[in-house]
Amino acid sequence: MTIGNILSQVRNRPVKITVLLLALLPVSPKLTGESTCVDEAQPQINGDALRAVFDLVFAPLPQVAQEGTVMDCADGKTPLCFPILSPLIADHGDHATLHRMGSRFCPRCEVSCKELEENPQKMYKVSDATSYREKALEHQPGEAAAIAQYFQQAGVTIGRNIVTGLHRVNPADLYKPDLLPNIYLGLFKLMMQWVQGFLKKHQRQQAFDDACKEIPPYPGFSIPKQAYREVTQ
Numbered sequence: 001m002t003i004g005n006i007l008s009q010v011r012n013r014p015v016k017i018t019v020l021l022l023a024l025l026p027v028s029p030k031l032t033g034e035s036t037c038v039d040e041a042q043p044q045i046n047g048d049a050l051r052a053v054f055d056l057v058f059a060p061l062p063q064v065a066q067e068g069t070v071m072d073c074a075d076g077k078t079p080l081c082f083p084i085l086s087p088l089i090a091d092h093g094d095h096a097t098l099h100r101m102g103s104r105f106c107p108r109c110e111v112s113c114k115e116l117e118e119n120p121q122k123m124y125k126v127s128d129a130t131s132y133r134e135k136a137l138e139h140q141p142g143e144a145a146a147i148a149q150y151f152q153q154a155g156v157t158i159g160r161n162i163v164t165g166l167h168r169v170n171p172a173d174l175y176k177p178d179l180l181p182n183i184y185l186g187l188f189k190l191m192m193q194w195v196q197g198f199l200k201k202h203q204r205q206q207a208f209d210d211a212c213k214e215i216p217p218y219p220g221f222s223i224p225k226q227a228y229r230e231v232t233q
Contacts, residue, residue: 004086022057025050047097054098054162061085065167085169087176098162099171105155107175112153127172129164132156 002011002019011018028049031042061083068080088098096103104113109124136147151157163169177183199205215221 023053025053043097047100050098051162058085058162058166062165062167085163085166085174088174089176089178091178091181095175099174100157100161102155102157108172110154113155127154127156129161129171 001022006018010016026049028042028046031045065082065084068082070078071081071083072078088095090098092107093103095101095107096105099107101107102113104116105111106116106124107127109126111124115122132151136151161171163171163174196205199208
């Protein structure tokens with residue numbers, strides 16, 4: 001846990017101790033046996049265990065977010081503060097589990113998995129957990145099939161997620177990707193594999209390496225170790 005008005009260059013320095021560990025997430029024991037019931041029960045057990053831990057972590061927030069609490073600030077004053085959960089940093093799989101949504105759907109809008117990356121300019125309806133719950137409770141008995149199909153297309157599982165009951169919190173606004181698995185080990189790694197494959201296919205990898213070695217050093221840029229060893233030799 002941290003607060004949002006700390007500069008990232010300060011927050012990312014471990015010696016500043018700006019991030020506090022609140023809890024360790026449990027790993028539920030795997031069920032034995034090979035059957036459809038076991039395959040369906042395991043994700044439910046894992047999700048229930050995670051939600052139970054987050055219930056304990058978030059338990060103080062609903063009251064203080066509405067009534068406020070006195071906190072010490074860096075300027076020496078003790079104002080009345082209203083702490084509200086703002087972002088939740090996790091990889092996509094964890095967001096899907098914690099928010100009870102399909103792993104192939106967008107956590108922020110209702111774009112279907114088939115339309116992902118099809119039309120970047122098209123605007124889709126933003127996910128609204130409150131309207132989902134109201135729609136699930138207010139539908140007529142004969143509309144059950146249509147309601148189920150609507151939620152399935154939106155990639156939403158109706159039920160209680162980790163932020164249910166938190167004041168002024170919308171799950172769609174909480175989504176923040178974890179840079180390490182999502183960007184560095186996911187998007188960037190995949191992109192570099194594609195670039196390397198393209199260069200090898202057209203026999204341009206050596207020319208690319210030679211051009212990279214010729215780049216002069218400048219602040220913020222470091223020559224890759226392999227290229228540096230070849231240059232120094």
